[in-house]
Amino acid sequence: MSLSASQLWLIPALPLLAAAIGALTPRGGKKLAAGAALVALAGAFLLSCGALVGALADPSRHLVHNFAWFDLGAGTVRLGFLLDPLTALMCTMVTFVGLLIFIFSTGYMHEDANFTRFFCFLSLFAAAMLGLLVANSLLLLFICWELVGVASYLLIGFWFHKPEAAAAAKKAFITTRIGDLGLLLGMLWLYDATGSLLFFDGGKGVLESAALASLAGQVTAGGLAVSTAIGLLILCGAVGKSGQFPLHVWLPDAMEGPTPVSALIHAATMVAAGVFLIARVYPLMAADQALAAVPVHALSVVAFIGAITALLGAVIAVAQNDLKRILAFSTVSQLGYMMLALGVGSWVAAIFHLLTHAFFKALLFLGAGSVIHAAHHEQDIRQLGGLRGPMKVTFITFAIGTMALAGVPFLFSGFWSKEAILHAAHGWSVSHLPFYIALVAVVLTAFYMTRLVMQAFFGRPRSHAAEHAHENSAVMTGPLVLLALCAILLGFLGTPYWPWLQRTLDPTFKADAGGAGLMVLSIVLVAFGLGIGWAIYGRNARTSATAPDPLEVRAPGVWAALGDRLGFDAFYAATVFKLNAGAAALADALDRYVWGGAIRLLTRLGEFAGVVHRETDEDVLNGGFDAASRGLRSGGDSYSKAQTGDAHGYLRAVGLGFVVIVLVVMLGGGR
């Protein structure tokens, strides 16, 4: 069975239907809501496999189905669906990982009062994410992109009665929206410059050569090519969504959401949407590569942002004590690797790492969820310990995930995908700096993961919760086992010896031999990281929950700074928040004092003019008449003096203005 582009809409439509069912199901209908979500996602998985079959028939083609959304001017605004290996592989991954996480959630969220709502939001997320993947239009992608953001908002804030969760949800939405405004402007610019937002449209799409040549050929402010400027604006959106420096601050806070949400959305899929976006519009990002006389290439910015983020995330992860936050910063760091790969020109390596990361990071988060569920929501690694005995399945699968993430050689998928990225970074002609940064991050990754595993699973239990932890039911361990298998097997789809994945994504991909030296280097670095981790945290296991960290003892200042996430949040609070509050205060003050004051002044003037007007009226024009009727008027005068309302005087001013304008019109314009 293979799916064509015109049937692709079914993939997001199924979970959307499940979301609607979930929204209308009363709280008691747990089975119905979860069942609908599972069946719909399973259906979407099968359809995605069909799409994969369809796409693999000829990987070099972009099959599209475009349609009119609404009329605009002489034309229409069109949207479309796109079927190519990138879309199909991503859909298959999202539906498969999603399905496992949905299954896990039925166990994890079992006792939650809002169980049905949870599956409604999860399905909404899946629908939006899949819509984003199948879009053949930047506009449709943007629509789904924002919907994904809302689903993420709803799920981070799922326990909305907790103030931290409510605040984290808002922070995530606002921070990503800052990036999204850049994306919006980039999209508007692209639309204005090309008259289309369709990616592929029989030669007229924005990712096809005619549009790209025109975009790269125009120069805008600062000597940038228009394609560079648009690319950088689009990058803003990706930076926000994928938690890249400097907009990474929301992602660790997003861990306030239930752990399956962290696994699905804030590790495996949604946060990778930024990477997917750049990969999708890669021809546009790379359109300026041939130009020599430009100040900066879009992809170079991508590479440096990626490298900085890879290091930043890894450094901060070292000093975190919350199980999920360590993993969250690790996600930030790994997404940085993917961006780095995109920037140095190897978008296939980025997608390879995206896919392997999705599996092993989902595995790690679900493993963390398993621990948290068993340890009565204790997620501080200092309080855990000794879990490897009572939670064997969780421990073994978590260890596999750890080795995949750390890049332990040969058997684990993360090794191969990270290797591909390092290889690409090494060959980048612009600068070697990102490559060296990435190597440092390799050591750190192996180190902080060892620290995590040693403290959580080895040693003795250091709290009541950890002592009484026991393995979860099969509905939770089953997905762990399947994900662990994938965390191993997936790597073999993209080894340098058989780069099937790379060739599928990009038929022009050339496997490049050599790089054995590099591979040895990275193996040494991983071993180094694991070794130090073991030396510090494994040899002398932590004995009490309150003892300071060995590194803290050695460098308390650095440790505190890292624990404080290098002060980004405080910095933003002192700058961006202040500016924002200042703008609000200014807007309010303008209203109160300037415009309000002007109105008050106008009223006074009006009153004054009204008095003058009345005096003129009474003394000059009506003097004689007044004399006769003074007696009559005196009552009226006293009444009018009692009218002290500002508006009264204002009306007089209006009357005066009326007279003046009529005079002007009659003398000047009324010829």
Next chain:
Amino acid sequence: MNAPLLSLIVLVPIAGAALLGLLRQAQPGTVRSLSLGLSLSTLAFGLFALRHFDPAVTGPQFVERHVWIGALNVHYYLGLDGMSLLLVLLTGIVSPLALIASWRIAENARLFAALFLGLQGAALGVFLALDFVHWFLFWELSLVPAFFLIKLWGGPGAGRAAYQFFVYTMGGSAFLLVGFAALFVATGTLDFLQLAQLARDGTLAAKLGPVGSPAATFVFLGVLLGLAVKVPLWPFHTWLPSAYAEAPAPVSMFLTGVMSKMGVYGFLRLLWPIFPAQLHAVATPLLWLALGGVVFGAYAALRQTDLKRMIAYSSLNHLSYCLLALFAVASAAGPKPAAEAAASALSGALLQVFNHGLSAAALFYAVGLLEARSGGKRGIGDFGGVRTAAPIFAGLTGIALFSSLGLPGLNGFVGEFLIFRGVFGLAPWAAAVACFGLLATAIFLLTFWQRVFHGPKAGATLAGFPDVRGLEYAVLVPLVALMIILGLLPQLLAGLVNPLVSAWAGQLVLP
């Protein structure tokens, strides 16, 4: 067309108001069903008009034109084009819902309903009349019931707010009247379409004086000021927050849902077609003012602690997008018109008018419910955890809120996207600056949501907060359903106005 459809649309509510005035002995139930039926007549006639409406015709349809005051060349002149139809439908949707929302008001329900129907009829008259005198009659008439509705049923500061509202708008209208008086002196006609034609063929400039001449400038500024106060254009907006905040919730729904659209309508029907050259000349400063409304409106909302004032400022922000679109188009009119960008901006403005009507009405209603359930509290710090207590209410309000912040998939996005797309094509820097308005809007709406609905139960919520019930569904569900439907199928609206907007964009070329 044999039946005078447009007269029926305008006059049924007004006649209904009179009828209610006569029914002194009517029971509250009778008053309610009668007034609701009369109010719904707009929607029924509007849908009938929709059935027989031909979007491809860009001139007025269902025209009724009779000599009214022969000596002054004044006509009873009603006509409907895509823009009018959109507004008639909006009025037909928002008014009955606002009326239902008013049913919790116990005191003097008959007078309330009569005034409300009068207001509805006046607004419809504004959207359909094509002769200045005819139009101005309704324009002014709408102020009277609005004044009493705010003053008599409003909050503690209602007297002052109503006064300010009345005088401010009246003051603006005076300039409008003078402007048109001068136009009449110069041209001998008050027919909007004829005046627009005279403007296009240069006759108007010949008679009134060229752009920049004192007479033409005074007339233009008079009309501009009258309309600017009504929309309002920043900084002529200072009457708005207190009027919207002090009015009872159903009246706020109508004020923001329908009445605020009268100003935008005036800009598109009067100012731009009759004074294209003058508008072009001052469009760039006006664009700055519209941007001021977009950005400062949103930031001022961020600062409000009174939820109604917050939504009121949000209305200023949303309507400023419409003006931003128009001024961008007007500023760019020249030898090389960017017709597609112009069509996009103008389409967006019309969709925004409709969509904002829905979302703002829903939000004012939601704040009204908060007020009603808490004994009159509406401070952002007076609640907490409402979502725990009333999940359905939270869900429906949440959809309205996301519609208001322009979430794709809901109705608000389409209008804003088209406006941004158009403005970007005509004045890219303005689109970039306006992004701050989008950001601030997201911040204050989510802050509202967070403080009132999230967190543990607190403040007024502790005493018990019942979920949506009975008739409250009848108000919220249709609005929310329309938000979703129009978000997914914008063609339903775009199809009505696109030919009209394309024709406008096609006429942009100026000497």
